[in-house]
Each structure stands twice: as C-alpha cells, then as structure tokens.
Amino acid sequence: MCLAVPGKVVAIDDSADPLTGLIDFGGVQKQACLEYVPEVRVGEYVIVHVGFALQRLDEESALASLKLFEELGLLEEEFGDAWEQAAKEAGTA
Amino acid sequence: MKYIDEFNDPDLARRLLDEISATATRPWALMEVCGGQTHSIIRHGIDQLLPEQVELIHGPGCPVCVTPLEVIDKALEIAARPGVIFCSFGDMLRVPGTDRDLFRVKGEGGDVRVVYSPLDALELARRNPDREVVFFAIGFETTAPANAMAVHQARRLSLTNFSLLVSHVRVPPAIEAIMTAPACRVQGFLAAGHVCSVMGTAEYPELAERFRVPLVVTGFEPLDILEGIRRAVRQLERGEHRVENAYERAVRADGNPAAVRMIEEVFEVTDRNWRGIGLIPLSGWRLTEAFRAYDAEHRFDVTDIRTEEPAECRAGEVLQGLIKPTECAAFGTTCTPRTPLGATMVSSEGACAAYYLYRRMNGPTAQAGQAPREEMNPVA
Ligand code: SF4
Numbered sequence: 001m002c003l004a005v006p007g008k009v010v011a012i013d014d015s016a017d018p019l020t021g022l023i024d025f026g027g028v029q030k031q032a033c034l035e036y037v038p039e040v041r042v043g044e045y046v047i048v049h050v051g052f053a054l055q056r057l058d059e060e061s062a063l064a065s066l067k068l069f070e071e072l073g074l075l076e077e078e079f080g081d082a083w084e085q086a087a088k089e090a091g092t093a
Numbered sequence: 094m095k096y097i098d099e100f101n102d103p104d105l106a107r108r109l110l111d112e113i114s115a116t117a118t119r120p121w122a123l124m125e126v127c128g129g130q131t132h133s134i135i136r137h138g139i140d141q142l143l144p145e146q147v148e149l150i151h152g153p154g155c156p157v158c159v160t161p162l163e164v165i166d167k168a169l170e171i172a173a174r175p176g177v178i179f180c181s182f183g184d185m186l187r188v189p190g191t192d193r194d195l196f197r198v199k200g201e202g203g204d205v206r207v208v209y210s211p212l213d214a215l216e217l218a219r220r221n222p223d224r225e226v227v228f229f230a231i232g233f234e235t236t237a238p239a240n241a242m243a244v245h246q247a248r249r250l251s252l253t254n255f256s257l258l259v260s261h262v263r264v265p266p267a268i269e270a271i272m273t274a275p276a277c278r279v280q281g282f283l284a285a286g287h288v289c290s291v292m293g294t295a296e297y298p299e300l301a302e303r304f305r306v307p308l309v310v311t312g313f314e315p316l317d318i319l320e321g322i323r324r325a326v327r328q329l330e331r332g333e334h335r336v337e338n339a340y341e342r343a344v345r346a347d348g349n350p351a352a353v354r355m356i357e358e359v360f361e362v363t364d365r366n367w368r369g370i371g372l373i374p375l376s377g378w379r380l381t382e383a384f385r386a387y388d389a390e391h392r393f394d395v396t397d398i399r400t401e402e403p404a405e406c407r408a409g410e411v412l413q414g415l416i417k418p419t420e421c422a423a424f425g426t427t428c429t430p431r432t433p434l435g436a437t438m439v440s441s442e443g444a445c446a447a448y449y450l451y452r453r454m455n456g457p458t459a460q461a462g463q464a465p466r467e468e469m470n471p472v473a
Contacts, residue, residue, distance in 0.1 A: 003129050003287075003313070004235065004287045004290075018212075018242060018246065030209065032210075033210070033212060033239070033242060035242065035351070036238060036349050036351045036352045036355075037349075038351070047287070047290065047343055049235050049236065049239065049287065050182070050209070050210050050211065050232075050236055050239045051209055051210020051211070051212055051213070051239060052210070052238060052239040052242070052352075054235070054238070054287070054290050054291055054349055054352065055290045055343050055344075055345070055349060057342060057343060058342060061342045061343075064101060064314075065314060067101065068101050068314055071101075079209075082182075082183025082184075082186060082207040083183075083186070083199075083207060085183070086183070086186040086187050086196045087196075089187055089430055089431055090187065090196055090431070091431055
C-alpha cells in the first residue's frame with residue numbers, strides 16, 4: 001500500500017464535499033478525493049494513493065508508469081479482489 | 094545483466110549501471126526506505142545488476158510489516174465483536190496476530206470488509222447508523238492525509254459510529270533510529286518518493302547533516318531506483334552528504350501543503366512501537382485530543398492484550414537491514430507466504446515475501462518478473 005498509481009482525471013464533481021473526481025487508471029475507473037490537488041483540471045494526470053490524489057503529474061511520466069504497472073500486474077493487485085487473493089494464499093480457495 | 098531487457102528503457106538502464114560502476118571506487122551500503130522500492134529492486138534483480146561495491150540494504154519501509162503485533166491483536170479483537178464492521182486495506186488480511194488473522198476472523202463470522210479508501214469506510218458508517226464502523230488506519234506519511242480526511246469528515250457529518258484504529262508511522266525518526274543503532278552499516282539513503290510527495294523534503298537536511306549521509310529522494314520504478322543509486326554513490330565518492338531530489342516529477346520541496354495541514358489538524362506526533370524493532374521515539378501519529386472520540390482504542394476497551402511473537406522470526410533484524418531474509422532459518426521452510434510467521438513474509442512489500450516470490454530459496458534462481466501470481470498479496 002506504499003504504491004501510488006497515476007491516473008487521468010476524466011470528470012470532476014464540483015458539488016461533492018470533499019471535492020471528488022473520476023480517475024481512469026489504464027481502463028479501470030475509480031472515484032478519488034481531489035481535495036489535496038484542488039487546482040487539477042479534467043484531462044490532467046494525478047498520483048492517487050488509497051483514493052486520494054496527492055500530486056499532479058505530467059502525461060509522459062504518468063503513461064510510462066501506468067504501462068509498467070500493467071506489465072507487472074500491479075494494477076490487478078491494486079484493484080483486484082483482496083478476499084480472493086487472501087483465500088488463495090491461505091490455501092482455502 | 095540478465096534482467097535488463099525487462100526494464101522499460103533498457104538502454105538508459107544500462108547507461109545508469111555503467112555510470113554507477115565507473116563511479117564506485119569503494120564499497121558503499123545504501124538503504125532504500127520504501128517497501129515499494131524493495132519490491133521493485135528484488136523483482137527486477139537490481140541488487141544483482143549493481144557492481145559488487147554497491148550493496149542495497151532493505152529498510153523498514155513496509156507499513157504492514159511494522160504494525161506492532163499488539164495493534165494487530167487489538168484489530169482482531171475489535172473485528173470479532175458483534176455489531177462491528179471492521180474495515181481494512183486488503184494487505185492487512187493475512188498479517189498474523191498472536192493466534193489468527195483478519196481473514197480467519199471473517200471466516201469465524203466477524204464482519205471484516207476490505208476498502209479501497211478510508212472514505213469508503215466512512216460511507217459504510219453513514220449507511221449503517223446502527224453499526225460501529227472501525228477503520229484500520231495504518232501507513233506512513235503517504236496514507237496519513239487520507240485517514241486524516243476521513244476522521245475530519247466524520248466529525249463534520251456528526252457521525253458517532255465511526256472510529257479509527259490508528260498505527261501511523263513516520264519515516265524521519267526511523268532513519269534516525271537506524272543511524273544510531275550500534276550495528277548500522279548504512280552510508281546513504283534512497284528516501285521514499287511518495288512519502289516526500291506529501292511531506293516534502295524539509296525534514297531531511299538535518300538528518301543528512303547530523304549523520305553525514307546522502308539522502309536521495311527516489312521513486313520506485315526501476316529506472317528511478319538506478320538514478321537514485323547513481324546520485325547517492327556520486328555524493329559518497331565526492332564526500333558529500335546532501336538531500337537531492339531524483340523524483341522531481343512527483344515531489345516538490347514543500348510537498349503537498351494542504352495535505353500536511355490536514356494531518357496536523359487531526360494527528361499529533363507520538364512514540365510508536367515498530368513490529369520487530371521496538372519503540373522509536375516520536376515516530377508515529379495519534380489522534381489529537383479534539384479527535385479522541387474517534388479513537389477505536391478508547392471506544393473499545395482493548396488495552397489489556399497479551400502478545401507473543403514467534404521466537405524463530407527474525408523480521409526485526411530484516412527490517413533494520415541487519416540480515417537478509419535468506420539468513421533466517423525459517424525462510425522458505427516453516428515460513429512461506431502461505432504460512433507466514435512474520436509480517437515481512439505477508440505483505441507484498443515485505444522483504445521476506447519479495448525474496449520468496451522472486452528469488453525463491455537460495456540465491457538468484459528465479460527469473461525476475463515471473464512471480465507466481467497465485468501467491469501474490471494484494472496491495473491495498
Ligand atoms: S522468513 Fe519468516 S520467520 Fe524469517 S524473518 Fe522473514 S517473516 Fe520472520
């Protein structure tokens with residue numbers, strides 16, 4: 001859970017409190033809190049950790065990271081089913 | 094250089110490695126402090142690609158691993174209570190407490206839920222006013238702004254059924270503890286990029302000066318790590334000890350001021366026990382007096398918990414960089430990701446798990462990047 005994953009802001013809900021946006025992580029879309037990067041605009045990239053955008057990031061670095069994360073299976077780890085994985089580790093699935 | 098083709102830019106990786114080799118004239122020991130970096134290093138075989146003079150020592154950078162046993166036992170105790178919805182990140186599910194883990198508690202009927210964000214736990218509290226919702230708030234500085242926001246919102250929404258079991262830790266006091274330990278061999282640090290993207294670098298110049306160690310803020314992608322090593326070695330060879338930022342695309346000197354303000358509103362610095370290491374003064378955060386009502390330890394009476402670490406587990410020495418996981422007799426025999434004795438074998442960021450997954454038993458037999466997926470641990 002140290003990891004923070006770059007994603008593209010595809011929508012911002014200005015009426016939400018705290019400020020919330022929809023982020024696209026190479027195909028998987030999730031809501032994230034934008035309260036710590038209030039100046040971010042749709043189309044820009046942010047680094048997201050446990051549902052919070054922490055910094056803005058340039059597109060080139062974001063896309064390079066995302067590609068690497070996908071190749072390494074880290075996106076699946078980040079967004080996959082934790083119970084399924086825990087069951088497999090425990091040898092009960 | 095057998096793994097180098099798997100780097101996203103193999104030519105650049107080769108150039109960085111060549112430069113590190115050309116620069117290092119003496120043996121140097123560097124510590125990476127972030128568990129994500131440890132994982133990346135082992136997965137890509139970076140430690141084996143480096144020239145012999147440059148050794149990487151793995152630090153206590155996995156928040157799951159350093160969460161003390163007594164806090165895990167408190168979590169298990171609270172999670173087993175009727176009426177409680179216990180929310181956690183996925184990578185805490187199989188961290189062993191004294192006699193079970195959260196996964197077992199759920200199997201025995203406890204309402205344990207995995208959330209992606211602490212705000213998801215807050216939402217559960219809003220929708221289940223007749224239940225007590227407890228969120229397991231662990232993590233380094235990177236996670237603290239999220240947990241701080243959750244409790245801030247709980248107060249704003251006047252939610253009385255939401256609380257945090259807090260075990261937050263801070264990196265700079267850990268660096269100080271490592272440097273003052275008698276057996277310390279660390280001569281330079283790769284500082285954790287995402288911790289610094291929140292906190293900035295203001296806490297580090299004093300450490301660099303006092304212990305005369307280079308501190309290079311580093312990301313966790315393979316090329317980031319090579320660049321961090323290159324800069325740290327260059328400083329060491331020149332006799333310098335400065336803070337350098339090799340992760341500028343994500344780290345500003347002042348970090349994220351809004352996030353830091355929120356942390357400071359909700360948390361105050363406190364002493365913390367680190368699993369396997371012991372007490373490190375001022376190394377953690379707890380809720381301030383104003384937010385004490387949201388502290389699960391106060392809400393549920395879980396102070397009297399007896400804990401027992403398995404005697405054969407040497408995770409404490411692993412976490413301080415004193416031994417490599419393979420030097421532990423239990424490694425790969427009685428201790429595997431399926432039957433972990435220590436947290437460093439459970440978390441996907443733990444050094445023992447990284448060695449087990451990518452290097453197998455003894456030495457560099459596994460191919461980097463070919464971990465058996467079924468044994469991977471979720472990163473929450
Ligand atoms: S291999 Fe297992 S028993 Fe040994 S130090 Fe690591 S977690 Fe502990």
